[in-house]
Amino acid sequence: MIHYFLSLSLLLLGTTNAMSQSKPETPAVVKPVELQLKGYNSRDIDLFASAFSDTVKVYRQPGVLTYQGRDELHKRYGAMFASTPDLHCEIVNRIVAGDVVIDQEKVQRKKGEPRTDAIAVYRVKDGLIVEVTFIPPHNQ
Known part of the structure; x- marks a missing residue:
């Protein structure tokens, strides 16, 4: 009987460890935010x-409101990507709540210069970002 409980305990412990080591699936709301980050860091304006x-x-x-529309976004970011070959964004922290993703970011514009802090709030609908708000720290 003790052998049975010991075996069962080891089996449950192994199952618990396997479950805790599996990576949770990325929520659908995060996918377009990750896509735009990939495009941003590779400076691929179409992506x-x-x-x-x-x-x-x-x-x-x-x-x-700063501007509206994907065409305007494409134009503005396309020019920025072309002029900033060192551009890179690192996510420091992320909060996901319903259809909103909030990213705390560190942005490198030019090698050798300090990274800047940024906060971006994305609202996602039907797999696309429909609204983004950038909240700059007061010291920047």
């Missing part, structure tokens, strides 16, 4: 823009 809806709204701060 980057494909993560956004045609009517995406881009805000610089909550409630302050």
Whole structure:
């Protein structure tokens, strides 16, 4: 009987360890945010823009619309990608709640210069980013 409980305990312990080591599936809401990050870091404007809806709204701060539309996003980021070969974004922290993804980022624009802090709030609908708000720290 003791052998049975010992075997059962070891089996359950192994199952628990295997379950805790498996990587959870990425929520669907995160997928377009990851796609745009991949495009951003590779400076691939078409890949980057494909993560956004045609009517995406881009805000610089909550409630302050900077521009709207994928075409405008494509134009602005295309120019930035062309002029910043060292551009790279690292996600420091991520919060996912419903249809919202909030990323705390460190952005490198030029090698040798300090990275800047950024906060991006993405709202996702039907697999595309429909709204993004950038919240710059007050010291930048």
